[in-house]
Amino acid sequence: MNVKVDEQLQPSLIGHYAGAATRLAAIVIDVVLAIVAFDLVLIGLSWLVEVFTPWTLNRGSAWVAIPLVGWLFIYFWYCYTLSGKTPGMSLLGLRVVRGDGSDLHGWHAAIRVITLPLGLLAMGLGYIGIVFGKRRRAWQDMIADTAVVYDFDARAARLRFLVRKPIKGAAEAK
Amino acid sequence: MARIVSARPRWRQTVEQSTTIVIGLSAEILGGEQRKETTLGTIGDAALGAAVEGQRVALDATERLIDTGAAIARASMRIAPIRSVVRGARRAVEPARVHGEHVRVVAVRETQSALPDYTGKTMNVALDLIQLDEVMERVDIEKLLERVDIQAIIDKVDMDAVLARVDLQALMEKIDLNEVVSRVDLDALVTQTDIGKIIAQSTGGMASEAVDLVRRQGVGIDQFVERWAVRIRRRRLRQRPAGPPLLVAVEKDGDA
Numbered sequence A: 001m002n003v004k005v006d007e008q009l010q011p012s013l014i015g016h017y018a019g020a021a022t023r024l025a026a027i028v029i030d031v032v033l034a035i036v037a038f039d040l041v042l043i044g045l046s047w048l049v050e051v052f053t054p055w056t057l058n059r060g061s062a063w064v065a066i067p068l069v070g071w072l073f074i075y076f077w078y079c080y081t082l083s084g085k086t087p088g089m090s091l092l093g094l095r096v097v098r099g100d101g102s103d104l105h106g107w108h109a110a111i112r113v114i115t116l117p118l119g120l121l122a123m124g125l126g127y128i129g130i131v132f133g134k135r136r137r138a139w140q141d142m143i144a145d146t147a148v149v150y151d152f153d154a155r156a157a158r159l160r161f162l163v164r165k166p167i168k169g170a171a172e173a174k
Numbered sequence B: 001m002a003r004i005v006s007a008r009p010r011w012r013q014t015v016e017q018s019t020t021i022v023i024g025l026s027a028e029i030l031g032g033e034q035r036k037e038t039t040l041g042t043i044g045d046a047a048l049g050a051a052v053e054g055q056r057v058a059l060d061a062t063e064r065l066i067d068t069g070a071a072i073a074r075a076s077m078r079i080a081p082i083r084s085v086v087r088g089a090r091r092a093v094e095p096a097r098v099h100g101e102h103v104r105v106v107a108v109r110e111t112q113s114a115l116p117d118y119t120g121k122t123m124n125v126a127l128d129l130i131q132l133d134e135v136m137e138r139v140d141i142e143k144l145l146e147r148v149d150i151q152a153i154i155d156k157v158d159m160d161a162v163l164a165r166v167d168l169q170a171l172m173e174k175i176d177l178n179e180v181v182s183r184v185d186l187d188a189l190v191t192q193t194d195i196g197k198i199i200a201q202s203t204g205g206m207a208s209e210a211v212d213l214v215r216r217q218g219v220g221i222d223q224f225v226e227r228w229a230v231r232i233r234r235r236r237l238r239q240r241p242a243g244p245p246l247l248v249a250v251e252k253d254g255d256a
Helices: A020-052 A062-083 A087-092 A106-115 A125-132 A139-144 A154-164 B010-030 B039-076 B080-129 B132-138 B141-146 B150-156 B159-164 B168-174 B177-182 B186-192 B195-203 B206-232
Strands: A094-098 A146-150
Touching: A020 A062, A020 A087, A020 A094, A020 A125, A020 B206, A062 A106, A087 A094, A087 B206, A094 A106, A106 A139, A125 A139, A125 B206, A139 A146, A154 B206, B010 B039
Parallel strands: none
Antiparallel strands: A094 A146
């Protein structure tokens, strides 16, 4: 696969619809982060229960899925409401906005988080719109009237890259 | 033995200089100082030499005649009756002389004041008569410029005074800076100047480098997927908007 950043890249990608690859990478990073954080909290909690109470906490129980789902909801909803981006999206330079480009508020963020797994439950069909849709929207975007856009300055990144790139002939001159 | 040469009178110097200028201009127009040895040229030079010699002889004779006349006049003035006649004649023409002197002084003053206007009008008439295009076709501009000392002209120009008269504000308003900046090769500017170092110092270290790398790779994969998507559904995706309307200019709206 020939992956190459287009030399005719827009001066700044801020506000442009994000592509499928970066969105997929961001959601994977977020889910992994959220589950790791949940596991760490659960481990600490079970240790505390064992130390200070006569009971034990079964971390392998199916009931754990309920607080996990709650935690995932809070994780995504809080991040969306706070800044429109999760840690994974921050790393990839993405942001969630309303369909018209305005800031995302709590209600729309909640709808988006709730409908987030729908595409996955439908064998991934819900994400086809990201690649082939006119506005690159998945099902959760259509339902909650949201969109995912790039939130980093591609031009600045390119300039930083050029600065770090060794100049031809500089080594010989030294 | 040193030869005593009496200074030539002023009128003779003027006549000789005028002749020299006329000959020089004529020779320049007809082919310059150096020209081929031809029969016609030889005859011309011979005629010129004879004419100049003839002029010299005529001028010598005129000079002697004037000197002789002056000597006779000076000697005559020693004779009382002649002196009386001359004085009487002077007195008779004195009113005319005074009037003539007055006319001369006034004429000089009026000529000096009218000279710029007269020169301007004359120049305009001359310019109307001259076919400038034809003149310019015959002028060797490169040869002309070779003789111009541009550096000397620049040295004489007071740039501070020139700049003080320039309305920079009006000038800047006429310049389309976006157009100017769009022509700048930013890549070359960053890699070949200290601007790059400033950007690097202000924007980060290893962490930002890693983040930039991840994001650039992500965008690269996005564009790869995008190209394939457009190949598959060319007609539908060709004109899809770049982003939400409030964030980027949307060319054509659509659903999903």
